[in-house]
């Protein structure tokens with residue numbers, strides 16, 4: 001199937017953010033600090049996943065909530081990247097996260113604004129949009145934190161809706177949103193070790209402890225479970241198959257969004273009907289390509305292709 005015929009992957013971001021990174025020399029509180037370099041990146045986990053899906057050459061739709069006061073920067077970015085925009089606009093502004101990078105110390109001071117507040121009619125609107133986008137066999141990625149005014153079981157509600165439409169859901173969240181979300185049995189999920197440990201309510205130090213936690217999730221009906229382990233790689237499980245994927249050693253510039261890149265690569269592989277091994281290989285290569293970029297930028301398709309054969313996959 002070529003890229004035109006394939007259904008787009010849809011990512012849902014309920015709580016997007018504009019990440020504004022400013023560089024100052026010898027940052028001081030209570031003083032005037034002059035900015036000598038800055039960049040603004042649209043962010044939020046689902047949007048980060050979409051960036052990488054697009055960089056891998058797939059079509060992608062984005063939806064969720066944006067605020068009328070600062071949505072235009074996002075729209076301009078989506079237009080330039082060829083990302084199809086289906087966001088629901090609310091009054092107010094999406095979160096702005098200011099990161100002040102002090103040079104030469106490289107210390108980062110963060111200032112995070114509150115985000116949007118949703119009302120029940122906003123949620124109804126989003127559910128209609130999502131229903132309109134969903135088709136049999138299509139992949140949806142639900143990821144990230146929740147805005148104010150949204151109940152903790154929102155992912156559960158969306159998964160129920162999407163499964164009725166025959167769509168497949170990849171859930172990547174944390175805390176209560178993840179705990180409630182998995183009750184609707186998504187097709188796939190990718191906690192990191194902390195998120196998994198919090199979910200099962202016990203420390204996961206030994207391999208046998210991680211394995212037992214993964215088996216519990218599989219037994220609940222979730223078909224594919226990935227546990228990401230930062231620089232150590234990721235475990236992937238489906239039925240009786242368990243693999244560990246180890247990335248090549250790289251000099252990391254920014255690990256923020258590495259997990260999102262892994263989700264993007266894995267789901268892109270699924271839409272190509274790759275084997276489980278090849279999906280985690282693509283996910284790991286996309287994650288590695290992302291950690292060697294500054295911020296949450298995606299690696300290029302060429303970088304991903306170069307890294308692919310360097311990913312080691314072994315039974316686990």
Ligand SMILES: Nc1ncnc2c1ncn2[C@@H]1O[C@H](COP(=O)(O)OP(=O)(O)OP(=O)(O)O)[C@@H](O)[C@H]1O
Nearest residue numbers: 192228229230231233234252255257258259260287
């Ligand atoms: N320092 C690193 N060096 C090489 N690869 C890395 C590094 N950190 C992360 N990765 C790759 O990215 C994958 C996902 O990383 P991680 O486990 O940190 O996800 P995460 O905690 O969900 O991240 P986030 O939610 O911030 O995107 C890892 O499995 C690995 O392949």
Ligand SMILES: [Mg+2]
Nearest residue numbers: 172192259260
């Ligand atoms: Mg993550």
